[in-house]
Amino acid sequence: MNQSVIKALKLLDLFTENTKELTLKEIARKADLPKPTAYRLLSSLESMNFLYKIKESEHDSRYRLGIKLLELGQLVRDQLELRKIALPYMESLANEIQEAVHLVIPHQQMAVYIEKVDSKKAIRLDTRIGKSSSLLIGSGPKLLLAHLPEEEQAQVIGEGVDYLKLYDELCTIREQGYAYSIGEQDPDTTGISYPIFDFHQHVVGALTVSGLSHYFTGNNLQKIKKETLNTAFEISSKLGFKEIHDSYSKPNL
Structure with a gap:
């Protein structure tokens, strides 16, 4: 199986009823991934409208589940x-x-x-x-x-x-x-x-x-x-x- 696809989809599981938004730092920590890897996976999900990104600063962003879901x-x-x-x-x-x-x-x-x-x-x-x-x-x-x-x-x-x-x-x-x-x-x-x-x-x-x-x-x-x-x-x-x-x-x- 394609491990990158699996890792990306697992990121969606981090969002729950009580956790509707997560920052890049939080996602990387929860998924136990290097920040650049997490960012690459999140960018792919965002491009397909599975996630919606809100820019926080030059160093971090918040993500929410996207309209595609x-x-x-x-x-x-x-x-x-x-x-x-x-x-x-x-x-x-x-x-x-x-x-x-x-x-x-x-x-x-x-x-x-x-x-x-x-x-x-x-x-x-x-x-x-x-x-x-x-x-x-x-x-x-x-x-x-x-x-x-x-x-x-x-x-x-x-x-x-x-x-x-x-x-x-x-x-x-x-x-x-x-x-x-x-x-x-x-x-x-x-x-x-x-x-x-x-x-x-x-x-x-x-x-x-x-x-x-x-x-x-x-x-x-x-x-x-x-x-x-x-x-x-x-x-x-x-x-x-x-x-x-x-x-x-x-x-x-």
Whole structure:
């Protein structure tokens, strides 16, 4: 492990409910570090907004926890709330359709899997809680990408991608209200994803069902789409989503 990173992160642990500010001298003493080393680590944390520095004099400064930690804390709280609300509905859906169910959210131009309920079938997909994936591959990530502002989409897509072809696909996802992929993340597998909305009508996640492609046909496919759509709407309702959105009123099953 990178010892410099570990040392820097340990400095954050010096701040507590009763110790909201510390000087450079105090931090160096508490961490048992030479003052120049402590200053270098603190400067790195400050540059990333993990710490906020108040200049005391030419020889010392005071530090407080920075805004970045508040942003990360809010992200964790939002994830925990969404996972807590969604999990029982995901379990019910997985039991009903006998396929794996995932909860995916956008974060820093990536798709992150924050919850999963495995299928009882023998297949095990290459997904895990905490996994990050490109927004360009798979039904869940692509659904999230389709609902990003166009300027953010352009940043994610970048160069080396057939932009017009992908743009048409993203338009189709928004129009039909769901995303569908075959063999994009795992061979011989299919994924179907529906959006989860919050009370602002923003897409905050994708409810994704994945399994072997030969199960995603005929009447079984229609059942999977219907049950996943209904479950996504139930989770959205629990998040405060009330107005009927085109994605739900015109699901194109």
